[in-house]
Amino acid sequence: MGQTLAEKIFSRHCGKTVHAGDFILADLDLVMAHDTTCAWALEPFYQIATKVFDPKKIFIPFDHAFPSPNVAMSKLQAEIRKFAEEQGIPISFEGVCHQVMSERLINPGDLVLGADSHSPTGGGVGALTIGVGSTDAAIAMATGKAWFRVPETIRIDITGQLPRGSYSKDVVLAVAREMGADGANYRVIEYGGETVEQFNVPARLTLTNMSAEMGAKAAIVAPDQQTSAYLQENDRLIAFDALRSDADARFERVLRFDVSNLKPMIACPPDIDNDVPVEEVQAEKVVVDQVFIGSCTNCRIDDLEVVYRMWKGRRLKEGLRVIVTPASRKVYLQALQRGYVEEFMKMGAVVSSPGCGPCLGRAGGVLYDNEVCVSTSNRNFEGRMGSPKARIFLASPATAAASALTGYITDPRPFVN
Numbered sequence: 001m002g003q004t005l006a007e008k009i010f011s012r013h014c015g016k017t018v019h020a021g022d023f024i025l026a027d028l029d030l031v032m033a034h035d036t037t038c039a040w041a042l043e044p045f046y047q048i049a050t051k052v053f054d055p056k057k058i059f060i061p062f063d064h065a066f067p068s069p070n071v072a073m074s075k076l077q078a079e080i081r082k083f084a085e086e087q088g089i090p091i092s093f094e095g096v097c098h099q100v101m102s103e104r105l106i107n108p109g110d111l112v113l114g115a116d117s118h119s120p121t122g123g124g125v126g127a128l129t130i131g132v133g134s135t136d137a138a139i140a141m142a143t144g145k146a147w148f149r150v151p152e153t154i155r156i157d158i159t160g161q162l163p164r165g166s167y168s169k170d171v172v173l174a175v176a177r178e179m180g181a182d183g184a185n186y187r188v189i190e191y192g193g194e195t196v197e198q199f200n201v202p203a204r205l206t207l208t209n210m211s212a213e214m215g216a217k218a219a220i221v222a223p224d225q226q227t228s229a230y231l232q233e234n235d236r237l238i239a240f241d242a243l244r245s246d247a248d249a250r251f252e253r254v255l256r257f258d259v260s261n262l263k264p265m266i267a268c269p270p271d272i273d274n275d276v277p278v279e280e281v282q283a284e285k286v287v288v289d290q291v292f293i294g295s296c297t298n299c300r301i302d303d304l305e306v307v308y309r310m311w312k313g314r315r316l317k318e319g320l321r322v323i324v325t326p327a328s329r330k331v332y333l334q335a336l337q338r339g340y341v342e343e344f345m346k347m348g349a350v351v352s353s354p355g356c357g358p359c360l361g362r363a364g365g366v367l368y369d370n371e372v373c374v375s376t377s378n379r380n381f382e383g384r385m386g387s388p389k390a391r392i393f394l395a396s397p398a399t400a401a402a403s404a405l406t407g408y409i410t411d412p413r414p415f416v417n
Contacts, residue, residue: 002246004153005222006188009128009243013111020152020250028057029110029127031140034097035062037115039076040134042083045141052087053144060084061092061100064356069363095328095354098122098296101129102205103330107231108223108240113140118212118296118378124205125230126223126240128188131212151186151217152252155245157193160260165413167306168203169298169376169396171195172210173265174257177275185215187252190245195259196221201230202300209297210378213272234330264412267394269380278399278411286393288317288372291404292385293397294325294352295359295377301334303376303397308340309417310401311347317407322349323365329354349404361386374403 003011003019011018013026033041038060045052052058060080068074084091094100097114098121106112108126112119115137122129132146140146158171189211196204204221211219222244231238245251263277293299293307304326316322324344326332332354335341341351352358358365359377367373367386373393375385380392395403398412405415 001250002248004245004249004251005190005220005243006128006153007150009109009111010150018150020150022150023147024150025145025147026111028113028140028144028146030057030059030105030112031137032059032097032101033115033137034064035066035077035080036064037134037137038080041115041138042079044135045138049142052141055088058089058141059101059105060089061097063096064360065362066093066355096296096356099327103234103328107238108227109243113137113146118209120212120216120219121205121209121296123208123218123220124201126221126227128218128220130218151188153188153190154184155190155192155251155254157254157256158191158195158259159193160195160258162259162262165264165398165416166262167396167398168199168206170262170265171259172207173267173275174262176210176214176273179214180273181213181271182215184211186217189216189219191221200226202302206297213378264396264399266399267380269391269393270382272380278395278409281409282411286372286409288320288374288403288408290321290365290367290371290373291400292323292358292365292373292375292377293400296327297378298376298397299325299327301331304335304340306397307401308343310398310415314405316347316349316404320404320407322404323352323358324349325352325358326354358385374400374409376400
């Protein structure tokens with residue numbers, strides 16, 4: 001019997017041929033814990049070890065609340081800095097962990113453990129990147145290994161040319177509507193089809209990132225020429241095997257989506273799968289208090305280019321809070337060099353340092369009671385960005401940009417150049 005792409009990667013990391021349902025102990029290429037989850041991993045780590053298995057394979061970013069917004073967070077970060085210094089691990093201040101890892105650290109075919117629920121993001125580079133809790137991360141930092149029950153794989157084939165005004169975020173919202181919030185629990189989602197093959201890696205990262213919202217253990221796109229181009233853009237000339245699922249691989253199920261007529265989508269609160277075309281919400285004239293363009297889902301330079309082109313020569317809605325948070329230092333510098341940051345700030349937007357803050361209601365854009373936010377991030381449950389009475393609508397950067405121009409939830413197509 002053939003193997004899925006995920007089964008092949010697991011096999012390479014445990015030294016034997018495995019299939020879904022097998023229990024394995026696998027070697028890890030990288031372990032990540034950030035400025036919250038790493039702090040919670042310290043006590044269990046010291047219960048079993050004094051030294052990490054390899055400091056070069058541990059990545060500790062400060063991104064969820066950096067710069068620290070309060071004394072309690074400063075205390076956690078101080079504890080992590082002490083641990084990192086003892087272990088010889090440099091701390092990263094470069095932006096959102098998943099973006100930085102995709103830019104610099106994750107290679108096709110890798111097996112990566114991340115103490116963050118959106119770790120599947122790295123699958124856009126052709127790796128298996130799996131989210132775990134802090135205790136599992138502690139064990140992984142000590143041993144360089146983790147046990148798994150090899151998951152079943154759900155194959156999602158996407159075909160068709162996306163219409164103007166629709167993007168990969170709209171694609172994955174359409175998938176989420178079909179799959180549901182738990183439709184891929186402890187599964188790997190493998191994305192393929194002609195549309196995905198045409199997507200560059202940044203667009204693929206949006207697909208794999210949002211897969212966590214469907215319960216996926218991991219999500220992946222087979223590495224190819226798009227992957228090679230992305231690695232080269234990030235000064236990483238890395239040779240890799242073009243792994244693919246075998247023709248006779250067993251998938252739990254195969255779903256097919258033709259996106260030729262896909263309209264811009266929006267996830268209405270409080271569920272990720274409560275997705276409808278933006279035009280339906282626009283008809284209700286939902287007034288917006290805040291627009292957030294950021295997070296590990298959608299604030300790469302491609303996203304900011306879409307926003308810049310839509311905003312150029314226009315004015316943001318007066319009085320509306322518009323927050324733009326580049327996903328990484330590299331993205332921020334790219335936006336600076338292209339003049340985006342200057343233009344955004346001249347228009348009245350707040351351009352904040354790379355990080356996660358507003359996405360999880362930690363800092364830099366916390367919502368109050370009954371406020372409405374259009375966000376390019378990945379979660380819209382009650383209390384995600386602040387008050388449990390606030391309402392979060394998830395959409396593409398184009399829809400967020402259009403809403404920032406009008407002050408209410410707006411279909412982006414009339415504004416897309």
